[in-house]
Amino acid sequence: MDGDAASPRERYRAQVQGEIKQHAWEQIATTGVSALSLKAIAKHLGMSGPALYRYFAGRDELITALIRDAYRSLADTLRAAYDSGAEVAGLAHAVRDWAQSDPHRYFLIYGTPVPGYHAPADTTAISNEIMTVLTGAFREAGVPPSDSPFEAHLDGHRQWAADPSVPTAALRRALSFWTRLHGVLSLELAGHFAGMGIDPALLFADELDDLLRP
Amino acid sequence: MDGDAASPRERYRAQVQGEIKQHAWEQIATTGVSALSLKAIAKHLGMSGPALYRYFAGRDELITALIRDAYRSLADTLRAAYDSGAEVAGLAHAVRDWAQSDPHRYFLIYGTPVPGYHAPADTTAISNEIMTVLTGAFREAGVPPSDSPFEAHLDGHRQWAADPSVPTAALRRALSFWTRLHGVLSLELAGHFAGMGIDPALLFADELDDLLRP
DNA sequence: CGCGTTAGTTAGAAGCTATAACGCACTTCC
DNA sequence: GGAAGTGCGTTATAGCTTCTAACTAACGCG
Numbered sequence: 001m002d003g004d005a006a007s008p009r010e011r012y013r014a015q016v017q018g019e020i021k022q023h024a025w026e027q028i029a030t031t032g033v034s035a036l037s038l039k040a041i042a043k044h045l046g047m048s049g050p051a052l053y054r055y056f057a058g059r060d061e062l063i064t065a066l067i068r069d070a071y072r073s074l075a076d077t078l079r080a081a082y083d084s085g086a087e088v089a090g091l092a093h094a095v096r097d098w099a100q101s102d103p104h105r106y107f108l109i110y111g112t113p114v115p116g117y118h119a120p121a122d123t124t125a126i127s128n129e130i131m132t133v134l135t136g137a138f139r140e141a142g143v144p145p146s147d148s149p150f151e152a153h154l155d156g157h158r159q160w161a162a163d164p165s166v167p168t169a170a171l172r173r174a175l176s177f178w179t180r181l182h183g184v185l186s187l188e189l190a191g192h193f194a195g196m197g198i199d200p201a202l203l204f205a206d207e208l209d210d211l212l213r214p
Numbered sequence: 215m216d217g218d219a220a221s222p223r224e225r226y227r228a229q230v231q232g233e234i235k236q237h238a239w240e241q242i243a244t245t246g247v248s249a250l251s252l253k254a255i256a257k258h259l260g261m262s263g264p265a266l267y268r269y270f271a272g273r274d275e276l277i278t279a280l281i282r283d284a285y286r287s288l289a290d291t292l293r294a295a296y297d298s299g300a301e302v303a304g305l306a307h308a309v310r311d312w313a314q315s316d317p318h319r320y321f322l323i324y325g326t327p328v329p330g331y332h333a334p335a336d337t338t339a340i341s342n343e344i345m346t347v348l349t350g351a352f353r354e355a356g357v358p359p360s361d362s363p364f365e366a367h368l369d370g371h372r373q374w375a376a377d378p379s380v381p382t383a384a385l386r387r388a389l390s391f392w393t394r395l396h397g398v399l400s401l402e403l404a405g406h407f408a409g410m411g412i413d414p415a416l417l418f419a420d421e422l423d424d425l426l427r428p
Numbered sequence: 429c430g431c432g433t434t435a436g437t438t439a440g441a442a443g444c445t446a447t448a449a450c451g452c453a454c455t456t457c458c
Numbered sequence: 459g460g461a462a463g464t465g466c467g468t469t470a471t472a473g474c475t476t477c478t479a480a481c482t483a484a485c486g487c488g
Contacts, residue, residue, distance in 0.1 A: 009455075009465075016466095032329045034248050039444065050446075051467050059445065112325030113404045115246045124409050150420035153413060160410040175417065183397025190327045195338050196374040199367060203389060206364035223434070223486070230435095253475070264477070265436050273476065 017055050017065075019045060024066055028104045033063065033114065060116050063108075067117070070105050071126040074098055078133045088137045092181055092208045103189040110182055132162050134177055138170035144214055145169040173211060180207050231269050231279075233259060238280060242318045247277065247328065274330045277322075281331065284319050285340040288312055292347045302351045306395055306422045317403040324396055346376050348391055352384035358428055359383040387425060394421050 006014070023041045038059055042052050056062040074095070081094040099106040108114075145151070146169060154175075155168045184207055187193060188200040220228070237255045252273055256266045270276040288309070295308040313320040322328075359365070360383060368389075369382045398421055401407060402414035 007455085013465090032326070035329060037444070038446090047467065048469085049467095050448095050469090053446070054466060107326040110401070110404070110406075112246070112321040115249060127406075148420050148423065150416040153416045157411045157413075160412075175412075176421065179397035179401055179417070179421065180394050181397070182401060183393035183395070186400060187324070187393055187396060190324070191333075192324075192341075197371045198374075198389075199371075202364040202367045203393070206362050206386075207390065207393065209362065221486080227434090251475070252477090261436070262438085264438090264479095267477070268435060 013055070016045075020052065020055055020062070021066060021069065024062060025102075025105070028066070028108070029102055032104050033066075033108055036063070038062070063114060064117055064120065067108055067114075068120070068123050068126070070109050071123050071130075073105075074109070075126045075129045075133075078130055082133045082137060086137075088141050088177070088212060089208060091134065091137055092177070092204075092211075095181065096185060096204060099185050099189060106185070106189060110186060128160065128162065131160065131174060131178075134174035135161055135163070135166045135170050138173040138177070139166045141170075141173075141212065143167070143169045143173050146172070148172075177211055180211065183207075227269065230259075234266065234269055234276070235280060235283065238276060239316075239319070242280070242322070243316055246318050247280075247322055250277070252276070277328060278331055278334065281322055281328075282334070282337050282340070284323050285337050285344075287319075288323070289340045289343045289347075292344055296347045296351060300351075302355050302391070302426060303422060305348065305351055306391070306418075306425075309395065310399060310418060313399050313403060320399070320403060324400060342374065342376065345374065345388060345392075348388035349375055349377070349380045349384050352387040352391070353380045355384075355387075355426065357381070357383045357387050360386070362386075391425055394425065397421075 020041055023044050024036060027036055027040065036059070038052050038056075039049055042049050056065065077094055077098050078091055081090055086094065145167065151168055151172045154172055158164075158168060158171055161171050181204065184200060184204045188204075193200050193203075234255055237258050238250060241250055241254065250273070252266050252270075253263055256263055270279065291308055291312050292305055295304055300308065359381065365382055365386045368386055372378075372382060372385055375385050395418065398414060398418045402418075407414050407417075
């Protein structure tokens with residue numbers, strides 16, 4: 001309906017909100033979300049202190065917006081890779097690149113849950129978009145069904161999967177894609193492999209290989 | 215050397231430090247580490263404000279001590295399970311129970327890295343203890359070698375493994391044990407499966423099963 | 429039993445989030 | 459075009475935090 005036809009005030013407001021979020025991301029990229037300071041953002045933006053509250057009701061609301069944007073960015077990245085022909089391996093490297101390009105952004109989504117934040121409905125919708133891409137890729141990869149207890153359970157609990165034509169085995173693999181690669185990525189980005197001398201990229205590649213074996 | 219023969223002052227100091235950490239854990243268990251307040255701990259302890267700085271040089275040092283205790287607790291839990299005959303599956307459920315008994319403690323170790331904290335040498339030593347138990351369990355489980363690139367790489371980068379008699383394949387499995395189960399646990403404890411209707415326990419069991427297949 | 433070490437106190441600086449009250453500018457409508 | 463209304467940005471302030479400084483009191487060792 002209204003589309004882009006916003007009033008000048010609304011355009012200005014949206015632009016300032018964008019600048020606030022951009023400075024917030026810069027701050028997060030260096031210090032992490034725990035040290036995110038509204039006052040510091042305002043200072044960098046030339047305006048002083050409480051002016052920010054005209055644009056975001058508080059720290060939690062800003063963080064919520066950042067989380068939603070991070071989800072959106074990841075979903076768009078995966079969708080773009082998928083639409084340009086990427087298969088499961090391509091998606092895996094897309095998510096890895098995305099995570100490494102801004103580790104704090106990754107942890108904002110998949111790290112320790114931030115207190116006082118409860119996911120609004122649209123972020124779970126975006127999360128579903130991500131799962132749709134993953135399940136689609138595994139359907140095309142053609143994974144054989146298994147008789148594991150979880151896959152049987154999953155057969156009766158797949159309402160989160162939009163497309164009912166995707167085999168349950170593909171859903172199963174998509175979930176493992178998520179948990180296993182997150183396991184490697186999360187520990188790698190947190191530096192848990194640092195003192196061990198191993199190359200996380202090879203571990204990641206090996207885990208990816210295992211996801212694709214029959 | 216000195217052993218337990220501490221002076222009364224040292225005994226008192228150690229006891230107060232223990233009480234401080236205990237109250238800190240109670241606070242963390244409810245609000246998470248980001249809301250950990252030294253002043254609130256001091257208030258609960260009956261003493262006012264800066265007295266805490268006699269026992270911990272600052273917030274970061276207290277958190278460092280908590281992280282070390284959490285590592286110690288996990289390592290002891292796994293060691294106890296292993297010494298009482300637990301195999302790989304038993305260790306998996308031990309770590310799962312440990313994580314679920316206090317999710318915030320789990321995230322303190324394996325969640326988003328806390329800014330300003332750099333792991334002292336002894337926590338990496340405790341981490342090595344944990345890996346030693348895991349690799350030992352997989353050696354006894356008897357896993358076949360694989361010709362994957364990562365296992366080949368691991369064969370030349372296994373200085374983190376204390377015991378050189380453990381086959382590289384067991385090391386490989388222990389690493390996957392770590393990353394895969396962490397992947398499931400982390401996402402489960404953060405509530406990412408909440409809206410999907412699936413049972414994370416079954417997913418966990420299935421991932422565990424996959425770790426044990428030839 | 430005295431003297432030094434240590435624990436605890438209050439005061440205060442600097443930082444943060446967030447609210448309240450006010451002024452100015454811009455938009456909108458008659 | 460002028461008046462009324464909406465929204466932006468300001469300063470002041472309350473209440474929270476970590477952490478330092480200066481001082482006091484108690485404890486224990488020689």
